[in-house]
Amino acid sequence: MWANIDEFTSWYKNNGYPMRPPCEDPIYVTDHSLSAITFREGRYQVELYFLGTNWETPNHAHPGIEYRIIYLNGTVTGTKNKQKMMDIPDYFYADMKNPDGTNIGFGTIWDFSESDDHTVKTGPRGGLIAITQYWPEHLKMSSQSVHYVGEPIGPEHATYIKTD
């Protein structure tokens, strides 16, 4: 098992992003994204987000959840505690790729603590991100789209938000 979210995130990446979706979880819906839990073990899980094109979330938080966002593909930027994330280079929007065909930002990790707020913004290709998460015992594990504090992404999302 893992001692903290960074150990889990390293394990998950180093093992090739394994998939073992839990039977009980639905597809999680917002007005501009769909997501699924791709792996869960104990209080750790990974949520894969498919992000629509050209939109931005309101500033929001997921209190109590430690998480890391792993960039996989697409045009994605954002803020952390209202500051543009310094380690997001503009090359996520450029036509550059690794020798294996992936975006040169593939596998980049952005870290967040349980008290951070943030936004996510996408460009013309939308985005593909995996979010590794640690949920404390007192929270029922679901999705970061559900355990969400802030202005909803849209009217559809508003119906799904459920903060314990």
Added chain:
Amino acid sequence: MNWDTLEEFAEWYKKEGFPIRPPFEDPVYITDISYSYVLYREGQYQAELYLVRPNTSSPDHSHPGIENIVMVWGGDVSTSQNGKFTDLSEYYKEPNSSGTNKLFGMQSEKLSDTGFHALFAGNKGGAFLSLEKWPGDKKMTSVTIEWNGDAVDPGHAELIKNERQ
């Protein structure tokens, strides 16, 4: 890697644990019922993961020229082929010993590109992998684009038109 058939690629992709290596040039493909991303591409083979909104369905359709195997992933998805509905919802109610649904990783037979198929997502929505072999003379995108049949919605029809230009 070198696979001779789509079936070989599908076996390999599952055995390797569904690797993620998305081609940077592909966007998210969106319709009113689904979002998809190409997770892996090598040569003429690729794997697309589809996430499907709850309580939706697609029209009957086919993907001309594309060899296609569907692999069950998550949620609650049933299918029809050539008008024959197969209800899989019972299999999604209880997990297997690893916690996934009982059909996780199960493959369909190769879909005929002349017959028609459709999907039906239940209360949980659904997810499936589309494993594909594309002909060498065709620009690889998504089976959302290589689509024969009524479009899912007007935006989908526009997407097909724009991507094929």
